[in-house]
Amino acid sequence: MAPLHDKFDSGNITSGDNVSFWIDSTAIIAFDKPNRNIETDVLIIGGGIAGLTTAYKLLKAGKKVTLVEDGFIGSGETGRTTAHLTAALDDRYYFLEDTFGREAAKLAAESHTAAIDEIEKNVSDLNIDCNFKRVNGYLFLHPSDDEKNLQKEFKATQNAGLNTGLLDHIPAIMNGDKLNCLAFYNQAQFHILHYLQGLAQGIVALGGQIFTEARADKITKDGAVVNDFAFSAKDIVVATNSPVNDTLTMHTKQFAYRTYVIAGKVPKGKLPYSLWWDTGDADSKWVSQPYHYVRLESFDEQYDLLISGGEDHKTGQADEEGISESQRYERLETWTRNYFPMLEDITYKWSGQVMEPVDSLGFMGKNPGDDNIYIITGDSGNGMTHATIGAMIISDSILGFKNKWEDLYNPSRITLKTAIDFAKEAGNMAAQYLDWIAASDLKNVAELTTGEGGILSSGLKKIAVYRDYDNSLRAFSAVCPHLGCIVNWNNDEKSFDCPCHGSRFSCDGVVTNGPAKTNLSQIHIK
Known part of the structure; x- marks a missing residue:
């Protein structure tokens, strides 16, 4: 068993305080940090299974590919999976039949089966x-x-x-x-981090570039700014579990x-x-x-x-x-x-x-309103196969081929038969804004023991506070920078989690999950 590297804490190698078996049994998969401007055919943002599979497929087809990951390879949600490879979906096939029709349900089964074959x-x-x-x-x-x-x-x-x-x-x-x-x-099943290790080696062998500890900002049709360097590309793939290039549409x-x-x-x-x-x-x-x-x-x-x-x-x-x-x-x-x-x-x-x-199938393809920005999201508990399907659809699209599953997983689709479920989820999301007027879970910071956090009210402000193990206090605005919800403390993973759209922030306020693009604002308190 390869131990965790001493020079990294768990917050740097995974999006939470707890470390999965996959991460604990794999040496950290790290590459150089960006140190220059880059021009490439395809810029892929996200170093999980979705990003690496897309990169590998495009490189095999002759494309020049650069992949950037703000942590390390597999340090996001890919490294926190249970790595089932299956066409048995979270939602039942009789639901898919009723929602999309029998032929579409057949395509869904075919695509997940093909994804397992692709991984094999x-x-x-x-x-x-x-x-x-x-x-x-x-x-x-x-x-x-x-x-x-x-x-x-x-x-x-x-x-x-x-x-x-x-x-x-x-x-x-x-x-x-x-x-x-x-x-x-x-x-099927596999060890996901060992699989990503092999894919990363395959990408480098084909001439692909991988950068880790490389945060992408200002994503546009021309590329992105990565650690203050300009990364320009003809096509951009956002493979970050929750799209960080989108403010509202997909969420x-x-x-x-x-x-x-x-x-x-x-x-x-x-x-x-x-x-x-x-x-x-x-x-x-x-x-x-x-x-x-x-x-x-x-x-x-x-x-x-x-x-x-x-x-x-x-x-x-x-x-x-x-x-x-x-x-x-x-x-x-x-x-x-x-x-x-x-x-x-x-x-x-x-x-x-x-x-x-809301309709149980992932969103993989062109981001709504964009011609050359692609997304892979909506894993619905079948992340390993959904991500692989997304890589197959998007690589075909970039190469100019029509993929037979692209309409089924089109991010722009609207599914009317799921209107009731959508209303329930949207109502739940809207109700979270009541946290602005709800009582906070802390009366004062003296209540906090070491290693604990919470939300404090100060007049009209909501403040996220955390007491570190050295007894020092950290404080941030509790307002999620995505769309203004009040975050809640997750005492298990030692993170501040947004109940509206799922953004997550480490105990030091750093964003670890989108759709938020920026950290919680730091506040100085007595």
Whole structure:
């Protein structure tokens, strides 16, 4: 296991205080910082799976490509995934059929299947050692769901051309012999950071340029300013999870959720390498019904690592359900041990950000209103495959080819059948502005213990405060610079999170997740 580099703290290598297994087991993937102006064919902003896959595909086609990442490769949400590779989507195929039509649902299934194949081909072509495995996945009912929905989903997956089957048991889980499930055959899994390591090496071998600790600002059709240097390009790809080039348009079409992950050892051979998911809590207050997702990863000669996720909520709104972040890990552990009692002590815990499009499909293609700026966003819990699909669509578009999936994932699309869900999400977002007049969670800074933050009212001002471990106090405006919401303190990841559009800021006020482009404004207080 490669340890974290001592000269970096976790806030520099990942967007949160907790470190994922992927990051902990991979040496930091760093390149030079920008030191000059650059001219290139394609400028790619974002060093996750979306950006690297797009760069690799365009370089293979002969394009001159430069990629910039404001942290390190994989230090954003890609490094906080659970790395399922599957055509079993967060939202059901019967929903896609109803929303887009049967042919569109078939295209969605085909595109995610092709994305897994694309990843497998890259692994083979570049000889990447990333534990890529073909595995089966098993979808089973959440207690709040109806048995008929499993039958409905089976029929819809068959209509979509997927290789699925109804089983009268759930393989390998406790009491699984008493429960039905829908099997998705020939899915896959991998170690995401090792995969990105191989892709980065492939990019450099093809003549591509990668810069890390390289923040892109002032993104226009001509390029961007990166660490005060001019990076000019004919085409620009914004692959930053949440687009940082857009103020409002895309952020009315998708909504940020926080999801939680635990990982612990199980003796080798106790479980098969597989993917498991439940269908989600039908009684949840959230439009995106939280579900649980589980997989196995090789750890060492004696153990595998069981990785389990779920307990989602809208970003910055954990308090809406009265369940703290630490309690969500506890609930997740209880759920996991119920189905996988062989789980030993929890070794890792972390959380990640998921962008949920209102109609369940990602947004990949030309940014609305732009001719040469492209975006990849709306991962909807299937970030590995959605990002790869986006890379395939955008590389085709830049090369002048019509991709058969581009209309399905067009960022400019409007889906009328999701109007009710949109109204609920928009209403939730609007309600967050009431935080301007709500009581603050702190009366004075003396309440803060070391390593804690909160929001303080001072007259008409809202102030974000954090007490560092050396007892020093940091203070910032609590107003998100994106569209003026009041941020909330996330005591788990030690960050200030915007409950409106999902922007996140480290405890020292630095923006770690868009759509905000700038840091929280610093304030001097006594």
